[in-house]
Structures are given as structure tokens and as C-alpha cells.
Amino acid sequence: MSGGVDSSVAAGLLHEQGHEVIGVTLQLYDHGAATGRKGACCAGQDIHDARRVADRLGIAHYVIDAEERFARAVIADFADSYAAGETPVPCIRCNQSVKFADLTALAAGLGAERLATGHYVRRVDGPDGAELHRAVDPERDQSWFLFATTREQLERCLFPLGGMPDKRTVRLEAARLGLAVAEKPDSQDICFVPSGSYAEVVGRLRPDALEPGDIVTRDGAVVGRHDGVARFTVGQSKRLGAAAMAGGERQMVVATEPGTRRVVVGPRRVSTFEVRLREVNWLVSPAAGPVRCAVRLRARDMPRPAVVEARDDGAVVLLDEPALPAPGQACVFYDGDRVLGGGFITRPAT
């Protein structure tokens, strides 16, 4: 229970159905320190809100200190990923570690049968066990962020909001349940960067990622200077200055090279058919050969027809149409609404 409307409604609905619901809120980082307010409490308003929702529902509620784990598995990984020339997805790392790995373990330890969350995905019970499907509301679907949930974890999970037609309905449910968070605004961006300056967070942990360097073309010609590889992601055309245009053609970042601290630019047509993935998680038994499916290369990306082939150390994706994938982002495989699996996009071998 984050203290937001989604997890509050998820808890409220299950409680209403007669389940014994135990509320858990994760203390992920020192809120006072993150917002830079001196003397501010380590707990934000969200923990208070979650506790008040639990009070209202009349359910037990606990705050779990996950600060150390979150700092290591999510925040440090976030900074390291930028320093390695990637564009990380901290929400996936969080889901992979403190949320679905640790909380399913905690639930098992407490004798709870299920872990329920307010994520917008659907769990469908198929012939081979639990399947992960896109939410009914395409606007809210979070399946891309949950691809790394293992099949064992998925078996233990419930997602009561997956079938909600839209957010308005969820807010109406919150109001019907008498929850004060019904009109609470949605959370924005990355939770541990409340100031919105993610580069500052990266720079504190990995100063090397904010050291200036050259902007170069793919031939190595220097066309400008930049203020840190962490400020750039593949596909970006902002912050390039004069290097943003060449020969009347709009340029964009095609790679960042942390070793040399170079940002490489090129025209949009510099794209690739082949995407290599690491840390692949399959939610189906992986086929021996290539699998035809649709893949999403970014959170809000359209589905792209592709063929995926499992490898010992990950997977190789062959896109029907070329694209410009950003290393560090996820590539998630879909069969219609069903998530087949996914992995993290690696930096192309140079």
C-alpha cells in the first residue's frame, strides 16, 4: 500500500470481498533527505495516508524498512546503469526486488496466501498456471513494468485493478469505500527523485556520469560538448546544441559511450533490426526455436512485430521494422494481451 488511490482500492475491494487483508507499506528511502527539507520526517505523507486507509478499512498495517535494499537494488543500480551508458527503468528493478521478490517472501513467511498490489495488469489462470495479461484499460496498463515477475511469484499474486475500465472508475470505487485518497493526484515520475532532477541523484552516486565530454558523429568527428552522459538517452535530440542539426537533417543520440565519455549522434535513419537482451524472464516455457510475437521497446511504445529467440545468456529479437532501442530499457514480448516474457536491452557490441 503506497498510500495512493490504486493500492488503497485494491485493499478495499479484497477486504470487502471478505478476505483477511494485511496492509504493508514499504519505506523505500528517507523522504526528508530526498526532498532536501531539513528536519523533515523520514516518512512522507504517503505512509500516513496508507495507514489512514488501513484504519478506515479496519485492517492490520505495517511499515517495512526496505531503505537499504532499495538503495542497493534500485538507486545504486539506477546510477550505475547511467554511468554504463544505459537508460535504466528503476520501477522494474523495484518490482523485481523489494516488491515482488521480497514481499512474496514476506507474505509466505506470514502465512498469507496471496500478495495483492494495485498494479494495472491482469492475472489469468491458464492451463499451465498463472498468466500475465495487459490491463483492460490500455491507458493504465503496467504489464511492461512487470515482465520480470517470475512465474513462481505470479502464482502468488493478485491484481484487483486489472479489469478496471479506467482510472475514473477506480476513483469512484475509492469514494464508495470511503477512502480519503479518492481524489489524491497520481504519483509522477521516479519516486526517489521528487525534485525531478534525476541527473543530480546520479551525480551524487556516480560523479563520473556527469563529467563533460565530446559529442561526436559515428565517424568520430567532434561536433560539440556535453555535460555528462547521464543526461542523454538513445533517441534524444534535446541538449545537443549545435550538434542537433547536420546537413539539414535532425540529429539524435544513437549511443552513449561511458568509457570515452562520448555521446554519439546520428540521423534518425540509424536504426537496427537486431536487439540483444540480457536477464530474460519467460512467463511461458520458452520455445526451442524462434517465437513470433509483438514487442514493446519502451513503456509507452507501440507493439512492434518481431521474432524472439531464447539464448543461453538471454535472447535475440529480430524486428520486422528497424527501431532505435535504448540500452537498459526493457523489451517485453506479447501475444495479444498476454505477456510472454521480456529482458533488458544490452548495448550493441562495438
Added chain:
Amino acid sequence: MVYLDANASEPLRPEAKAAMAAAFEVTGNPSSVHAAGRAVRRLLEDARERIAARFGVRDQDVVFTSGGTEADALAVHALGLDRRIIVCATEHDAVRAAAPCAAVLPVDRRGVADLDALRGWLASGPPALVCLMLANNETGTIQPVAEAAALCRAHGAQLHVDAVQAAGRIAVDRAALGCHSIALSAHKMGGPAGVGALLLSPELSTIVPLIAGGGQERGRRGGTPALPAIAGFAAVCELGADQARLAALRDRAEAAAVRHGAVVCGGGASRLANTTSLALPGVRADAQVIALDLDGIAVSAGAACSSGKVQTSHVLTAMGLGALSGQAIRVSLPWNVTDDAIDAFEAAYARMAARPRPALVPPPLVPAGA
């Protein structure tokens, strides 16, 4: 629910409830000149005399505060003026936060303060204020306060004693201990929360207040005294529990936990009869507290901050217990504990210890760029 968290707050004693109910009937402010004022003032001074007599101080040496935290803060503020401050490593946050720059006196594995180190520190350097609690809130470890007081007096140092957990459980007498000040809290003795006292030795007749206000409490603590709460405080100050019975029940609970793999933290020390700190190796303290709570047993772990998260215990860390510091629960028996409550605890602890242990630290993630 079985309540085994007396060190967080003792259940209210009926004597306190009756005294408060009576005090609520009295209208007035003890500072007023009129008859109503005098009536209230009489209740206040009756309470003060009772508390003074119970703890071995003169009645004019009792300063009522809002609780133990304020009493500790006032002692550090007033007695620590122009002195270097030494606090024991296992002190309550009420003391530690009031003296953030203090030198920290180490403890041994039982949680007992290192008086040899203290002797060395006091032998040189400017006059000091030493803060040493009488009994620890997490382990119940009783400190050699009288010995420390003699050391302090020999070296011109002052000693403040947080007796919040000790009062009502072991003898607390200012003159016998020889210390300069004592902090008390009513709700740890079965009185109401929101009232406590700082007891002073006679040589400290005037101290600098934290809150000057209208000069109440002889200029040592401004603000209208919380009379009903003070009446409740006085009503419990002479009460005690059968400590031999508490010790027998505590030992039974402890033995049961040890049979299921628990380690007693501070077990070798002289301890409060009602308190035990039980570490279950490999199981996070918060997971234990949650499991027991869901099974109807109220215990606590470490210090809970306002977020409610359970933090690693600085007390157990100071005792050199390493990883166990984050794996210990505190079981503290209230004055009205029953044999059945201990039976219920034993059964719940057995169920908890038999549960799969949540591995809250799964294998590390593959590093980025790998």
C-alpha cells in the same frame, strides 16, 4: 490480544484512573490566588510530596514535565550547561538526541557500561555531565549507577539518570544512588502518558529552564501543570508488581523461545524482571513483530520511528551483537500479566519460529552493463 509491551507503555492502573477522575472534578489553576486556585494547588503539592518521598528527594526538587523525554532533555540542557557531555551507548533517544555531540561511553556484550573507560575520561578534561540510564528499555540491563555516581562525584562530574524503565520495577532512590538528577515517566509505571518528572539533588536548586513561560515549577518549567495527569502519576508511584512472579514468567517465556532457536540479548547481566530481548537468527525483527501481532501477541522491536518502520537497534549494535541487532524482539511483561498470556506467547512463538523464514535479501541483481 496478549499485551507484552509494557516497556512501551504499562496498562493504566485503576488507582491512576480513580485519582484522575477525582482530579477532573476540581476546577482551577494552581497559580490563582482564590479558593479554587488553592484547592488545585493543594492537589498538586500533595502529589509532589508523595512522589518526592517515594524517590528520595525533597518536594521542592521535583519538577513536573510532559514526560520522560522532556525530563531527559531538561537535564541535558540544564546540567550540561558549560560541561562536556558523556552518554552511555545504550541510552534512550530522549538522551541521545538531546546531546548529539556527546562522547559515547561503550558497553560490554551484556550492555553494562564500561566504568573503567569512564574513570579514564573523567580523570582528565573539563567538568562533565554523564548520562547513564538505570535500566535499559530494550534489554532490561541494569547499570551500576551508584558506582558511576561515586566516580562522577570524585571527579567533579554530574550524573543524570534516566530511570523511566526502572521506576516501579526496582528501587529508585536519589539519595541512595547518589546521582544529580533522575528522569521519570508516569505511563511506564501504570500512570497516564503525558506527564513525567525531573528529580534533582538538593545542590541543584535552580536550573535553567527549557520552557520559561510563566515561571511555574519554581521557574524551572513554565506552563500550567497537567493536574489530572499529575494526580494519576502520584497515585501509582508507590505501587509495584510482584517482581519474583514477573521474573518466573519472563524466564518461562525466555526458555520457550530459546528452545526454538532464540538468543537472549544481554542475558548475562542483572536485568529488570519483566524484560527480555530475544533474537531469532536470520529472521528480521519486523517480520517477527508482524507474525506475532497477526497471532494476537503485542511485542516490539528496536525503536519505531514516526513512520512506524522498525529500525536496527542501536542498543544491541552497541553491545556488539552485529546482525542479531536487526533480528531481536523485546518482550516486556506488564504489571497485570497472566500465566495464560505466557502460554499464548509460547505457542505463538513456536508457530512463528516454524514458519518459512522470509529471505528478504535474495541474490543480487545482475549489475548494469553486464
